[in-house]
Amino acid sequence: MANRDAPKSVIKRLPVYLRILDNLIRRDIEIISSRELSEETGFTAEQIRKDLAYFGAFGTRGAGYNANFLREKILKIIGLHKKTSVIVVGAGHLGKALTRYNMIKNPYVEIVGIFDNDPAIIGESLNSLTVKDVNDMPEIIKKQKIKVGIVTVPEEHAQSVVDSMVKSGIKAILNFAPTKLDVPEGVQVHNADLTIELQSLIYYASTAED
Amino acid sequence: MANRDAPKSVIKRLPVYLRILDNLIRRDIEIISSRELSEETGFTAEQIRKDLAYFGAFGTRGAGYNANFLREKILKIIGLHKKTSVIVVGAGHLGKALTRYNMIKNPYVEIVGIFDNDPAIIGESLNSLTVKDVNDMPEIIKKQKIKVGIVTVPEEHAQSVVDSMVKSGIKAILNFAPTKLDVPEGVQVHNADLTIELQSLIYYASTAED
DNA sequence: CATTGTGAACGGATTCACAGCC
DNA sequence: GGCTGTGAATCCGTTCACAATG
Structure with missing residues (x-):
């Protein structure tokens, strides 16, 4: 489910996800699970999934999230797709x-x-x-x-x-x-x-x- | 009641109170109510009273808080009484x-x-x-x-x-x-x-x- | 079968409402 | 009378547990 407007705490975490995704993409990593994102960010995996769920269903069950795809989504959400x-x-x-x-x-x-x-x-x-x-x-x-x-x-x-x-x-x-x-x-x-x-x-x- | 260790959110507000108190003291204001502190900080008066209550009962019912006294208390709580x-x-x-x-x-x-x-x-x-x-x-x-x-x-x-x-x-x-x-x-x-x-x-x- | 997406349970912080007190 | 101090009620975000699914 999407778009009951997200709490501030969620908005503050989105740029953190973005930073991690940028790093992953630089290292040519294509897929990342919420568990791995959890390790990189220190937030729990459930929290990360819930955060993203405010805006849509961006992952693939059984696999994880495509780094590039998720990055683009987050850029759009934050409003950073244009400088x-x-x-x-x-x-x-x-x-x-x-x-x-x-x-x-x-x-x-x-x-x-x-x-x-x-x-x-x-x-x-x-x-x-x-x-x-x-x-x-x-x-x-x-x-x-x-x-x-x-x-x-x-x-x-x-x-x-x-x-x-x-x-x-x-x-x-x-x-x-x-x-x-x-x-x-x-x-x-x-x-x-x-x-x-x-x-x-x-x-x-x-x-x-x- | 004092000292069930205060949540982080409380600790983050203490320095704000301190700043306001410093300003008041500079203006020779001696007494301030939680309502006035609320106006200066943007936090609710109840929240301010609850925050302070974690550490003790510093106010005077009917009157308010003595700025100097409260300042000293907050300095001690934060640990700023020594540089x-x-x-x-x-x-x-x-x-x-x-x-x-x-x-x-x-x-x-x-x-x-x-x-x-x-x-x-x-x-x-x-x-x-x-x-x-x-x-x-x-x-x-x-x-x-x-x-x-x-x-x-x-x-x-x-x-x-x-x-x-x-x-x-x-x-x-x-x-x-x-x-x-x-x-x-x-x-x-x-x-x-x-x-x-x-x-x-x-x-x-x-x-x-x- | 691993991992997402999500309703339900939980917990912690804020707000409410009022009793206590100067 | 007015303002503090605080239990109770509420709100909101996090965690849990599991159903959904590629």
């Missing part, structure tokens, strides 16, 4: 690192713009990009119909920058600023506050025995 | 950015070492730190009894680096490498694979109407 254009707002150390990092790593995503409000930074070049004035951002978002943005501006600027992004048409935001962002219905924010991530880890380190 | 020493392994763009970023942002955590295996990078200085040879890492971990590490090395080196970290005494790892890490019982890994984070966001952007 996605993304902008980065905030060209501090983190913004620049993410821009460089993603350019190298990710065949499915292209960072097409990076913005800042600091005249000292605007104009700097970064691989093939030039840091642009954040005031020019709305026009570029609209013209290029960009839907996804990464926010690495300081806390105090985050909400106003996001308001402007949303007004221009951005639908999904990866937020590195340490603050809660208010966005209208229909816009997704994922928080990636690294300070918080690190602090919650410390809990486990400090309660670890030995 | 925590952290190392970064991998001094590429991301590793360097995280090092700089955390040094500025985080009063509770101190990055005390950054390591790489590339002779061209070893010896570079970064604020008050010098990039050291990853071969020197085990000794430093042991000597300084470091428990928390951040991994930003390429996928192919991640597992061996982590094995070495764990062997030297690291108990918690924030992993930016796009791979599943195998660690023994008792060691925590949090994955912060930014590619995966971004791809799952794209799902929402590509299914957004309009």
